[in-house]
Amino acid sequence: MNNKMQNLRDEIILRSGVNPSKCMACGKCSATCPAYNEMEYHPHQFVSMVKSGDIEPLLASDSLYKCLTCFACVDRCPRGVEPAKLVEAVRLAAIRQQGANHLKPDMVPDMLDDDMPQQAIVSAFRKYTK
Ligand code: SF4
Ligand code: SF4
Structure with a gap:
């Protein structure tokens, strides 16, 4: 992971307040997601990809805008990871990179x-x- 991605990952984690290391990869968040079929990357993938610093594909994905912000994934997670907050933080990072309100x-x-x-x-x- 290069420095830029490391900084971005740290910023996303800080802004979201999410600790992706708590995730045990059970997949329950994605199983309950009503936007599952619409999302290229699913909530559990947001968690694992932010954790590993593989953020560029997330920044470029329409999944950011397919999430309904329903927080079902937050309710369902047995580890209190709160994937929706991570989706929101990545979306915010993408919008800031584009440098303009839409x-x-x-x-x-x-x-x-x-x-x-x-x-x-x-x-x-x-x-x-x-
Ligand atoms: S908040 Fe987004 S990612 Fe989470 S369950 Fe709802 S639609 Fe899916
Ligand atoms: S439900 Fe929670 S612990 Fe399970 S994969 Fe999703 S974020 Fe990880």
């Missing part, structure tokens, strides 16, 4: 339709405006 409030009205739930807007701001 959603601004004045863009929202044009995106709305009658079927858009309010939760989707809140979730979009969580994901795209840090």
